Structure formats: structure tokens, C-alpha cells
Amino acid sequence: MYKNKTFTVKITDLTNDGAGIGRIEELNNLAVFTDGALPGDICEIKIKKANKNYAYGELIKLIEPSADRIKPVCRVSEKCGGCALQSLSYKAQLKLKRGIVINCLERIGGIKNARVHEIIGMDEPYNYRNKAQLPVKKNKRDPNKTDIGFYSRRTHDVINIYSCAITFGEIKEIMQVFRDYFEKNKNIVYDESKHTGIIRHIFIRSGYKTGEIIVCITANLKQNENLPDDISLINGFKKIAGLAGIILNINNERTNVILGKTNKILYGRGYIFDYIMDKKFKISVNSFYQVNPAQTEKLYAGALELAQVSKDFTCIDAYCGIGTIALIFAPFVKKVYGVEIIEQAVADARENAEINNITNAEFIEGKSEQIIPELVKLEKIDLIIFDPPRKGCDIKLLEAVISAEIKNIIYISCDPATLARDIKILTAGGYKLHGVQPVDMFPHTMHVEAIVLMQRQDT
Numbered sequence: 001m002y003k004n005k006t007f008t009v010k011i012t013d014l015t016n017d018g019a020g021i022g023r024i025e026e027l028n029n030l031a032v033f034t035d036g037a038l039p040g041d042i043c044e045i046k047i048k049k050a051n052k053n054y055a056y057g058e059l060i061k062l063i064e065p066s067a068d069r070i071k072p073v074c075r076v077s078e079k080c081g082g083c084a085l086q087s088l089s090y091k092a093q094l095k096l097k098r099g100i101v102i103n104c105l106e107r108i109g110g111i112k113n114a115r116v117h118e119i120i121g122m123d124e125p126y127n128y129r130n131k132a133q134l135p136v137k138k139n140k141r142d143p144n145k146t147d148i149g150f151y152s153r154r155t156h157d158v159i160n161i162y163s164c165a166i167t168f169g170e171i172k173e174i175m176q177v178f179r180d181y182f183e184k185n186k187n188i189v190y191d192e193s194k195h196t197g198i199i200r201h202i203f204i205r206s207g208y209k210t211g212e213i214i215v216c217i218t219a220n221l222k223q224n225e226n227l228p229d230d231i232s233l234i235n236g237f238k239k240i241a242g243l244a245g246i247i248l249n250i251n252n253e254r255t256n257v258i259l260g261k262t263n264k265i266l267y268g269r270g271y272i273f274d275y276i277m278d279k280k281f282k283i284s285v286n287s288f289y290q291v292n293p294a295q296t297e298k299l300y301a302g303a304l305e306l307a308q309v310s311k312d313f314t315c316i317d318a319y320c321g322i323g324t325i326a327l328i329f330a331p332f333v334k335k336v337y338g339v340e341i342i343e344q345a346v347a348d349a350r351e352n353a354e355i356n357n358i359t360n361a362e363f364i365e366g367k368s369e370q371i372i373p374e375l376v377k378l379e380k381i382d383l384i385i386f387d388p389p390r391k392g393c394d395i396k397l398l399e400a401v402i403s404a405e406i407k408n409i410i411y412i413s414c415d416p417a418t419l420a421r422d423i424k425i426l427t428a429g430g431y432k433l434h435g436v437q438p439v440d441m442f443p444h445t446m447h448v449e450a451i452v453l454m455q456r457q458d459t
């Protein structure tokens with residue numbers, strides 16, 4: 001009904017994925033979501049889609065830009081799905097993210113006046129990411145050309161990029177090697193709609209302190225098939241400093257999941273090493289590893305400080321990945337268990353214990369919600385550390401922790417909404433929230449990380 005009409009709105013907030021939220025006075029204060037609009041902007045928007053309760057708008061003109069606007073470093077940042085906040089000053093980003101944590105705690109967690117510390121930000125919030133997952137796609141206008149980059153916001157269109165303001169520097173040269181290869185090998189890229197073609201994604205990981213790099217090509221191939229002309233790619237990569245390995249990952253399913261199950265080593269090895277604090281870690285392609293290594297050190301140091309562990313503590317690291325948190329805590333406690341669902345990550349974790357001469361860490365493969373309810377029946381646990389994926393902790397895990405009356409909980413979260421939901425459950429189960437420390441792990445994006453300490457009230 002209002003489609004294609006234009007309105008002037010003041011933007012007051014952002015959605016979870018970074019669209020500006022405003023209200024249209026003329027339409028009874030209908031909420032409108034507009035990409036590219038930032039809090040504080042007064043802008044002209046055109047309605048693209050509307051229903052009874054809200055509308056989507058297109059930013060037509062900035063009438064009065066927010067005082068927190070800056071010129072973004074990257075020229076595609078307004079379209080790219082990677083960064084939603086590059087046009088907002090870093091100081092304003094940090095304020096916004098702390099506000100999101102407070103808001104979720106109040107609205108979802110039912111906790112007023114929580115002690116939320118100032119967010120720990122970066123000094124140089126650019127080129128921090130140690131990982132890139134780049135989709136490749138045939139160019140829409142020129143089928144002889146291949147686009148390499150990131151999906152544009154809310155679509156599977158690929159924005160062709162030559163550099164990235166938030167990823168480690170070598171990504172430029174690596175993309176060029178692929179561009180040369182695609183120039184030589186036409187029609188090799190995957191077509192999602194038809195499920196034809198071969199190369200789907202380029203997955204790159206680099207070691208922050210070691211400079212080691214692995215490049216993984218995800219391909220729609222049968223298990224016994226090879227990548228055509230792989231020799232050109234391998235030769236192209238040999239000039240990349242720090243190259244530790246090239247991996248072919250077979251993914252022939254119709255799925256949005258990037259990595260398939262099988263890896264074949266085309267060159268070198270299938271893992272890199274990196275250091276966090278004084279510990280050395282082996283990281284395989286399929287294992288999770290924090291993407292912002294400089295901030296990871298601050299995150300883990302923050303967790304260690306909040307936890308106030310002692311030498312007689314027995315601890316559990318409930319979503320342990322390659323064992324980073326467990327192994328950093330290990331020297332300060334009696335014993336630490338790590339639980340992790342990905343087989344390769346558990347293998348890495350066990351090897352990482354050996355590499356660092358740590359003998360009081362034990363890693364168990366399986367789901368936390370299945371392993372931990374059994375584990376807590378056998379042994380008294382003093383501290384459990386949660387660092388789950390965005391969907392938060394499984395209710396069975398929370399219930400097991402509550403009934404075992406584990407005294408201390410450190411919860412590291414990458415989604416304040418599920419964090420607040422779980423805090424509400426733990427609060428009802430007898431825990432008290434002690435401190436909240438937000439850490440900016442993902443500058444220029446809407447992602448918010450926070451560490452909290454909860455303790456049983458009776459202790």
C-alpha cells in the first residue's frame with residue numbers, strides 16, 4: 001500500500017544484522033528497517049516492502065547524517081555482508097555494543113542494573129581477522145569473469161573484492177592466485193542454483209604470530225575426482241610467504257554449509273600453528289579457532305581474571321574446540337576437562353596438551369549436554385566454562401550444572417540474546433550474576449562478545 005512512497009525518518013537504533021530502525025510518523029509510527037542508515041541519521045527512505053507491523057526501506061538520501069558517521073575504509077562496506085558498521089566511528093560502535101549487552105540482560109534476562117564493565121576494544125580495529133571464507137561465482141554480466149568476495153547483505157550475490165579492511169593482508173595476493181587460475185580454467189566455478197560446476201568457496205586461515213597460512217578449496221567433486229589443473233594453483237601459491245598447506249575439501253551436497261567432510265592435502269599440511277599467550281596451538285581446517293587473535297588474548301585473560309581459580313579447582317571447558325581455554329587455565333588448577341563435538345578438534349586439543357607439556361587436561365569427544373550430566377555425577381566440579389556457538393547452551397546442560405550445584409560459572413558468549421536467556425535460567429536455578437565484561441572481537445560488524453561470572457547464591 002505504501003510501497004515506493006518516500007518518507008523522512010530519524011534512525012534511533014539498529015537491528016541485529018545492522019539495519020537502521022526508524023519510525024514513520026505519518027504512518028502511525030510504523031517501524032521501518034533500512035540498510036545503510038545509522039543511529040542519529042535523519043534520512044529520506046523509500047518503502048520497498050510493508051506489512052501491518054513493520055516495513056523495509058531503501059536509503060535514498062541522508063538529510064542530516066549522524067554525528068558519529070565516518071568515511072568507511074572499504075568502498076563496498078555499505079553493501080558487503082561482512083561489515084555493517086564501518087561508517088560508524090569505532091568509539092560509537094563500542095558504545096553501541098555495550099548497550100546491546102545491557103539491553104539483552106534487561107529485556108531477555110530480566111536483570112536490571114547488572115555490573116557491565118566498559119567494553120574492551122582494539123587499538124587498531126582493522127585487518128584483524130585471521131580467517132576468510134570467500135564464495136566464488138560467475139559474474140552476472142560477463143560469464144567469462146569470476147567474482148571472488150563476500151555475499152552482499154541478505155543475498156547470495158557475490159561482491160567482487162580485491163582487498164578487505166578487516167581481514168589479514170595476504171588475502172589480496174591469495175585472491176589474485178585464484179583470479180589467474182579462473183582466467184585459465186573457465187567454467188570451473190560452482191553454480192548454486194543448478195548444482196553444477198566445481199569450486200564453491202575459498203577458505204583461508206592464517207597464524208597471527210607464526211604467519212603460517214593454509215588455503216582450502218571447497219569443491220563439488222566426487223570423492224575420487226581431482227581438481228582440474230591443480231598444478232597451476234599449487235605453483236601460484238608457492239610465492240605466498242608463510243604457505244603451510246593447500247587442501248581440497250570435497251563438498252558435493254546441496255547445502256549452505258561451507259566445509260564438507262573429506263579433506264585431501266594438495267600441498268604441505270592440513271593445519272597451521274599459532275600462539276595464544278604463551279601456549280602453542282595446532283589448528284586443523286575443520287576445527288574452530290577464534291577469528292580475532294589479538295582480542296582472544298584479552299578475552300581469555302579476562303575470563304581467567306573473573307574466574308579467580310585456585311590450585312585445588314577441578315574445571316570443565318564445555319565447548320572446548322582445540323582446547324585453548326582449557327590449556328590456558330590448566331597451569332592454575334588441579335584438573336581440567338574439555339568437551340567438544342568435532343572429532344578433529346578433540347584430536348587437536350589432545351595434541352595441543354602434549355605440545356605444551358600439560359598433563360592435567362583431559363579431552364572428551366561428544367555433546368556437552370550428554371557428556372557433562374554424567375561427568376558431574378562422578379566428580380565434584382568447582383568451575384564450568386561455557387563458550388557455546390551462537391545458539392547458546394543446551395537446557396539439559398544448564399539443568400545438570402544447576403542440580404550438581406557447581407559453584408562457579410564463566411560464560412563466554414558471542415550472542416547476548418542467548419546469553420541473557422541462559423542467565424535467566426541459571427538465575428532461577430540459584431545463581432547470581434557477578435560481572436559482565438564485553439570484549440569487541442568483531443569490530444565493524446554487529447557481533448558482540450561478552451564474558452560473565454555467575455556464582456551459586458548460597459556460597
Ligand code: SAH
Nearest residue numbers: 288290319320321340341367368387388389
Ligand atoms: N572455546 C573454544 C571454542 C568455542 S566455539 C575457543 O575459544 O576457541 C564453540 C565450540 O563448540 C566449537 O568448537 C563447536 O564445534 C563446539 N560445539 C558445538 N556444539 C557443541 C555441543 N553440543 N557439545 C560440545 N561442543 C559443541
